[in-house]
Amino acid sequence: MAGLTTTKQAHVSHDMGMHTEALRGKTQQRFFDVTEEGGGYGYPDALDVDFNKRAELDCEKLDTKQINAQLRDLMKRGYGTIVLQNPGSKHSLAVGILNRLNLYIEGSCGYFACGLLDGPNVKIKGRVGWACGENMLSGTILIEKNAGSQFGAALRGGDIVCKGSVGARTGIDQKGGNIIVGGDTGSFSGFMMQRGRMVICGNAGKNLGDSMYDGTIYLGGEARSLGVDAVPGEMTALDREWLTRKLKMYGMYPAKGIGHFKKIVAGKQLWNYDNLEPGEKKLVL
Amino acid sequence: MCGIAGLIHRKGSGNIGQEMTQMLQSLKHRGPDSTGYAIYGTPGRNEYVMRFKVAEQEDMAKGFDIHDEVKRRRAKVEERLAALGVQIIDKDEATDYAYRYRIQYDGDMKKLADYVEDVDGTEILSMGNALELIKDLGDAARVAEQYDLRKFKGTHGIGHTRMATESDVDIRSAHPYWAYPYNDIAVVHNGQLTNYWMMRREFERRGHRFMSNCDSELLAVYTAYNLEHGATLEESLRQSIQDIDGVFTYLVSTKDALGMAKDTMAAKPMVLYESDDLVALASEEVAIRAVIPHEIDTWDPYDEEVRVWRA
Numbered sequence: 001m002a003g004l005t006t007t008k009q010a011h012v013s014h015d016m017g018m019h020t021e022a023l024r025g026k027t028q029q030r031f032f033d034v035t036e037e038g039g040g041y042g043y044p045d046a047l048d049v050d051f052n053k054r055a056e057l058d059c060e061k062l063d064t065k066q067i068n069a070q071l072r073d074l075m076k077r078g079y080g081t082i083v084l085q086n087p088g089s090k091h092s093l094a095v096g097i098l099n100r101l102n103l104y105i106e107g108s109c110g111y112f113a114c115g116l117l118d119g120p121n122v123k124i125k126g127r128v129g130w131a132c133g134e135n136m137l138s139g140t141i142l143i144e145k146n147a148g149s150q151f152g153a154a155l156r157g158g159d160i161v162c163k164g165s166v167g168a169r170t171g172i173d174q175k176g177g178n179i180i181v182g183g184d185t186g187s188f189s190g191f192m193m194q195r196g197r198m199v200i201c202g203n204a205g206k207n208l209g210d211s212m213y214d215g216t217i218y219l220g221g222e223a224r225s226l227g228v229d230a231v232p233g234e235m236t237a238l239d240r241e242w243l244t245r246k247l248k249m250y251g252m253y254p255a256k257g258i259g260h261f262k263k264i265v266a267g268k269q270l271w272n273y274d275n276l277e278p279g280e281k282k283l284v285l
Numbered sequence: 286m287c288g289i290a291g292l293i294h295r296k297g298s299g300n301i302g303q304e305m306t307q308m309l310q311s312l313k314h315r316g317p318d319s320t321g322y323a324i325y326g327t328p329g330r331n332e333y334v335m336r337f338k339v340a341e342q343e344d345m346a347k348g349f350d351i352h353d354e355v356k357r358r359r360a361k362v363e364e365r366l367a368a369l370g371v372q373i374i375d376k377d378e379a380t381d382y383a384y385r386y387r388i389q390y391d392g393d394m395k396k397l398a399d400y401v402e403d404v405d406g407t408e409i410l411s412m413g414n415a416l417e418l419i420k421d422l423g424d425a426a427r428v429a430e431q432y433d434l435r436k437f438k439g440t441h442g443i444g445h446t447r448m449a450t451e452s453d454v455d456i457r458s459a460h461p462y463w464a465y466p467y468n469d470i471a472v473v474h475n476g477q478l479t480n481y482w483m484m485r486r487e488f489e490r491r492g493h494r495f496m497s498n499c500d501s502e503l504l505a506v507y508t509a510y511n512l513e514h515g516a517t518l519e520e521s522l523r524q525s526i527q528d529i530d531g532v533f534t535y536l537v538s539t540k541d542a543l544g545m546a547k548d549t550m551a552a553k554p555m556v557l558y559e560s561d562d563l564v565a566l567a568s569e570e571v572a573i574r575a576v577i578p579h580e581i582d583t584w585d586p587y588d589e590e591v592r593v594w595r596a
Contacts, residue, residue, distance in 0.1 A: 088578070089570040107580060110571050127583055129570055130554060146584045149551065167585040168551040186551055186587045205587055 047099050049080035059093075060086040067093060075099055089129065094122060111148075114141050117158070130167070133160040136177065142250065149186065152179040155196060161250050168205060171198050174215060182252050190217050190264075191227065199243065201252065209264050217264040218243055220254065226264065233265035286448045287475045288312030289460075289555075290567040291536045292576065293441035293543040293594050301325070302429065302437025307575040308567055309425035309444045315568060316448030319459035320428045321420030323471030323538055324442035325596075328415040332374065333388050333468065336410040337362065337401065340382040341455050342422050344406070354406075355382055361404045369397055379432045383410070383456075385417070395466040399494070408457065408496050413469040415439070415540050420459040440596040441543050443536045445473040451481075452499040461538075462505035465494065467512055469540040474501035475568055476533030476553045484529070504535050522546040522591045536566070544593040551588035558583045564594045 055074050059067050067084065071094060074082055081102040087093055091110035094103055094117075101120035105113075108126030118137035127145035131153050138158040149167030152160040155177040168186030171179045171193060180199040187205030190198055193212040200208075203221035210227020217230075218239070240258060247253040290308040292301065301324050309320055326334075339358035345351055366373065366388065374387040390397060398409050411418030419432045425446065429435050445460035452458040464470035478484075481500035484507070489495065493506045507529070511521035518537060522544050525535075534553040537544045545566060547555060557566045558573050558581055565573045570583055586592065 089574045091569075091571070108570060108574070108583075110569055126580060127570065129556070145582055148554065148556070148585045165584060168588060186585070 045098075047075045048078065049075055049100060050078050051080035051100075051102055053079045054081040054083070055079045056083040056085060058085045059088060059090065064090050064092050068095065071097070071103075075101060087126075089126075091129070094120075108145070117141070127164065128162075133158075136160060138177075146183070151181070151185075152177070155179060159246075159250075161252075163250075163252065165202065170200075171196075174198065178246065180246060180250060180252065184221070187224070188227070190215070190230070193217070193266075197242070199246065201247075201254065209266070211270060212266045213270075214266050214268075219262045219264060220258075220260060223264075229267040229270045230264050231267040233263035235261065235263045239263060286315045287450075287460075288315035288446040288568040288572070289443070289473045289475045289534065289536055290445075290572050291441070291443040291473075291538065291543050291545070291565070293564045293596055294562065295564065295594065295596065296562055298327070298438055298440045300435075300437075301439035301442045302434035304576045305442045305444045306425045306429040306435060308565070308572040309446050311572045311575040312446045312568060313424045316446045317424055318449045318454045319420060319422045319447045319456065320425045321418070321445045321447070321460045321473070322428070322434060322442060323411065323416060323418045323444070323461040323463075323473070324434070324437055324439050325413075325415040325469070325538065325540065326417060326437065326439040328540065329387070331389055331391065333390060333412055333414055334417050335386045335388055335401075335412050336383070336418050337386070337407060338383040338410060338456060339404070339407050341406075341457065342380075342382065343455065345381055352381065358404055358406055359384065362401055362407060365400050365404065366397075369400060371397065379419070380421070383419075383421070383432075394468060398466045402494070402496075409463065409465070411463040411471065412466070413463075413540070416463075416469040416471060416538075418461055418463055418471055420445075420456055420461065422454065422456065422459070440541070441538060443471060443473045443538045443543065445475075451477060451501075452497060457497045458499040460499075460501055462499075462502045464505040464509035464512070464537075467509045470505070470508060470512065470537065472501065472505040472508060472535060472537050474504050474533055474535040476531060476535070476548070478503055478529055478531040478533060480530040500531075501535075504529070504533075504537075508537055518542055518544050519591060519593045522593070526589050526591070534568075541596045542593055543596075544591070545586065546591045547586050547588055549589050555586050556583050557586055557592075559594075 083104045085106050087107040089108045089110045092112045093109045094114050096116045097120045098118045103122045105124040109128045111129040113128045113132045115134040117139045120139045122141045124143045128147045130148040131150040133141045134153045136158050137156050141160045143162040146164035147162045147166040151166040151170045154173045156175045157177040159178045161180040163182040165183030170185045170189040172191045174193045174196045176196040178197045182201050184202035185204045188207045190209040193215040196215050198217045201220040204223040206224040207227035208223040209230030339355050372389040377385040421428045460473045461471040478500040532552040533548045534555045554568050556570045
């Protein structure tokens, strides 16, 4: 296998310092329980991996298809801790992993990194391009540098954390899980958000939370403007407790505390799920 | 989709032809139809480099007379240059249909451009003291090989890999565009301009010429118009966000500067790396990695962001 070196490390900890909250989605509850290590994993093709079995993969001379195929092959062989070296900002790295896995990416990723994940804990040393973690179901992604637009788009579960700043349309169509950004976000962050939480420690661009249906945005800095139907909410003790726990978990708790954080929620004036459109009413009559 | 890239050395020059080729080749997947470069070499005193073509690549496969025809067109161009008092210092044939002339001229550049382009099938790709604009069909490796660009030394450049969406697959519609008739100014663009025809008609009424039906050409003409009327490059870029409708990220290069502007929707990508020595920006980080493989900090400019860097 080109570019691959493997080592058996009996006592390498698989704990990346990250945890996944109890999953609430019906599909996730049925198929996957992260609290039960080594068991309770319900995907038909789920692989039994050993976190103490570690492999390193040099990506420099491999294309994305080869890298992703080798990741699967390593998991089939029981490797539970995999390190990708020299990722070179290649696109679509580590997409669609439906398994428990500790994955370390020692460099930067291009577009669509780690989309559709269900289970793994991923730590990326560099930056990521557009749409990182899109449609993730569970697990964690922790990025040390900046991220591009559509960060955590359509996120359904798990934590996606960027210690730097991210681009526009962060968490567009978010359906669950948590997006945590250490720096700033671009415009239209939280656009059409439906569930879950978003934390922005820095400033947000224009139209924050535009057309959001539900969910919560915590903002540490200022927003250029709030979007249609996004309104200020009241920070409760539960909000503060959750925010403190999450920011401490990822080493992002600000020196000045969280007293300055604002809460933004949906005004819920745009909801029309229960109302038929005028044309439909006519047809019914 | 299209891919754009730019690179500027802030202290001295570099192997800009090779660097731009590496960046553009890594963006090939964003559009393989054509590739173009606007690269800036060492300016010669009172000299210009005129890059022009007298036919499209596809024309060369049509009929038996085309080779005689391009010779006739080229002779006609030389005849007109002589009539205007242009002195040709040397000339290179990159292909059967595209040429590079080093010239001396101190007259009206618009008059020269109009007179040359009046020759059937002829288009000036660039006219620059430092600028050389090269574009043709195919990927960066092919164009670089064809035009011997890998040895080109210079301070900065911009480039484009094209996925044709708004106009044909031909050299005429390929980027970059020279900001006619402004020496040394070129533009590359990723996006779609929705008020293209309205603005084009306005500029045509003011006497500007359009060689293609590609909406990106508007940005070059728009920039030329603004600069002609006293705006700085930064002012022109900033104003464009208000005047031009659509989704766009574009780069403009001048004799000693490189600028970028991103529209109000931030719908077209751009990744930026900046150091004391070098600024590199591209539609995707993979292009920056092609020239800077070690770990670096990059970020995405936000909506309505305008930046200008000097060489």
